[in-house]
Amino acid sequence: MPSKKVNSIKGFQHAVMLIFAVAMALIQPGTAAGALTIEITQGEKSGIPIAAVPFRWHGTGNPPANLRGIVAADLHRSGRFELLPPADFLSRPSEVSEVRYKDWRLIKAEALVVGRITEKGPDRFEVSFQLLDVYRERVKVALRYTASADQLRQVAHQISDRIFYEMTGIKGAFDTRIAYVTMNITEENDRVYQLMIADSDGHNSQQILKTTNLPVLSPAWSPNGQWLAYVSFSDNRSGANVWLQDISTGSRRPVARFDGSASAPAWSPDGKSLALTVSAKGNTDIYVLGVSSGEMRRVTKHPAIDTEPAWSPDGRYLVFTSDRNGRPHIYRVSRNGGKAERLTREGKENAGASYDPIGNRLVLVTNRGQGAGYQIGVFYPESGRTDVLTDGTLDESPTFSPNGAMILYATRMGSEGVLAAVSADGRVRQVLKLTDGDVREPAWAASR
Amino acid sequence: MQRFWTILMVLFLGVTLAGCAASKKKGGTVEVEDATIGGSGAEVITDASASAVGSDDATAGEIITIDQDDADMDDPLGQRVVYFDFDSSNLTPEAQRVVEAHAQYLSNNPGMAVVLEGHADERGTREYNLALGERRANAVSEIFQAMGVAPDAIRTISYGEERPISMGQDESAWSLNRRVEILY
Structure with a gap:
């Protein structure tokens, strides 16, 4: 099953920079040179409108990964979702108890993704996420993962797979x-x-x-x-x-x-x-x-x-x-x-x-x-x-x-x-x- | 218009396979210079001792320009490359003349080994082009054998579209890449 990859610290720092580069590339396509860039050359705004809130970080220093960025990029790339811009969000909940559904109906989100990353020990993190149905006001999925820093990208892809399946009925293929x-x-x-x-x-x-x-x-x-x-x-x-x-x-x-x-x-x-x-x-x-x-x-x-x-x-x-x-x-x-x-x-x-x-x-x-x-x-x-x-x-x-x-x-x-x-x-x-x-x-x- | 032909030949005739050691890395710390490269089980194969025919100290992949005003235009043996039409392995009359001259020479000089390298242009899939290069090399091989060259002396090899002479993306480039190189 999931093969654990061994990365040096330097490699990991580089990976974080790449994540940042992807996030930047998604805001301004084609600006990041050298790193991976994704340029949408053809597309329609006809996917499911979904809001993914940046995962809240509970730990020291900077968060070890931009999970929201990875999940958003996955869903966007599939062509089946319209990712609503975080600048439009009226609140930033990290779990269902903090969610005011009307905030999300106002910006016409059908689905909402919230989550958090918690530092549990040296190189040990707990990730929780919930996928919420904005109109029915209920939780569709709630999952928790424990991972090391270099497994967090894979966790993000597994979250994307789960969201994709819940929203489309088709098995996701992001964690591949x-x-x-x-x-x-x-x-x-x-x-x-x-x-x-x-x-x-x-x-x-x-x-x-x-x-x-x-x-x-x-x-x-x-x-x-x-x-x-x-x-x-x-x-x-x-x-x-x-x-x-x-x-x-x-x-x-x-x-x-x-x-x-x-x-x-x-x-x-x-x-x-x-x-x-x-x-x-x-x-x-x-x-x-x-x-x-x-x-x-x-x-x-x-x-x-x-x-x-x-x-x-x-x-x-x-x-x-x-x-x-x-x-x-x-x-x-x-x-x-x-x-x-x-x-x-x-x-x-x-x-x-x-x-x-x-x-x-x-x-x-x-x-x-x-x-x-x-x-x-x-x-x-x-x-x-x-x-x-x-x-x-x-x-x-x-x-x-x-x-x-x-x-x-x-x-x-x-x-x-x-x-x-x-x-x-x-x-x-x-x-x-x-x-x-x-x-x-x-x-x-x-x-x- | 001055009749001026330039033939570009890239000859890769590597001999030894140097350094085939697999660097297996299991567990522990992996020295990763760049996060995008490296990891477990990388294997490095270097074809380091490639050399070009007809030149004493040429490096692999050197482009040799033969100005046919200097080479003997009328001597088909001076031409080591024959060209083909798109998706075709039929020899043009000109190619036939060149191939027959080499076949004659080789059958008069038994003991010489010849390599026929088939190539294709970039249009069509890579695997189809690998098969097409094979068929082109074989078309030349059949003439060689019919004219008395020992089958054991002939080796055919196809590189498909992987070793283009010209990197351009138009008919003039493609026409140079659809070829069989006769190497001995």
Whole structure:
């Protein structure tokens, strides 16, 4: 369950500064340089109006974290809430006994979040929060947590998850992790790749792999969040291979040795198998590998390119990209092989598809033709319809949040790669600027 | 208009894999220089001894500019890179001429090893482009083998869109990146 992170004091101070930077960025988008900034590029004021009061601090010195800021940023990013500005608040309660509901009806808040942080001992804090229904004048949730300073961000995300669930009926996905790849070109013209993991809001980022001039791509989380599979190269003589890395120990190994190359790993929902693209003699096909048995089974056999396998949530099917009819499109095949069925027919090209957690929708990269370039789309296999959600020209690598409400993807700002998020209905879109380098290949973990 | 071709070749021919030691850190204090970097289980792989072909002390990734007014324009062996159309692994007549010349040379010089590096432009997904680069390298490999180059002497490798020659985002840049490099 929740992995406890070890941070130095210096790292912690830096984290506090980052929290401050986020708070500032939310007030004035795009002003904080270097740190994470979130820029809402498209959105509507149509979410649930919610008031989150700054958590009251009972302790010495400064509060160890801005919990209200983290919760507000989470809810805002989801696109389903309108966060009312604290400057409009008529009072600052920290628990239900202090709440005058009419203060909140006046500013048209439907829901109210109050809380406090209490210093209980050295590096030990108690956090309590309540979510209140302003119109019914009742407590919807009241929870208490005990945590160390470096666990407080996670506590804030768990509070966000609970609020999100109570207000929308959908499980929250804030207390989750993402992986991504950064690439920087040094003065010596070397390309330095870093495989990173971070909280879903981009904070607490950790480098788990660094390579020089050996590309890293296609990270994929195991369902239990313990392993990352990814594509890299062991040297400049061998082709791409799929690697498995244990997140907690850092130990890693290639999944198998291939005559040609292997890429595009995708974990089966039970975590026992990996679907892969294997290339032998220039032809790429889909295989399924038993992770512990090492047994390989071929799923497709076609002279065309077959790649980018992704599992259906029930584990029975694989979708994949193939150019067997000319341009790349999405096909579906039983995990045991057999005849593949073409799914996408609209658009000039479709690629890189993956299912939402329910299995009703696929997120993919679509090219609608006429020089439109590549955008993120949501495809409905039942109707054959595709909703295009973004307007970049080189958008790629879409990944659903574990609750299916958000999609994280890679896009360009100028010539630089950045991550962006869009709500699955396309209403809210934002850019997450994580570092100064080129950021790409996001993957959202199914569990923490 | 002066006919002036410039070919930019970035050659990465690293040999050794230096420093593969995983720095595992469990418990206790972790030296974190920056809160955004570090943590447990970071592994550093450095391809430190890369060198470029055709240059004694070049560093990895150096851009070598070949002015073809100086190189022999008519000698296809002077060209080590062949280019492809978008999403295609078919050789143009010009590319065919270059590939056949190298195939001829290599089949006359058995014992030489050749690496065929396939690349793609940035359009389309990274994984699809990895497969496309593979298919381009293989298209060249098939001609080599048909012309008598021993299969054992040929190694194909795809970098997809990961090692562009030109960082631009227009057709002139993309056309330089859709390529197979013939390295021996």
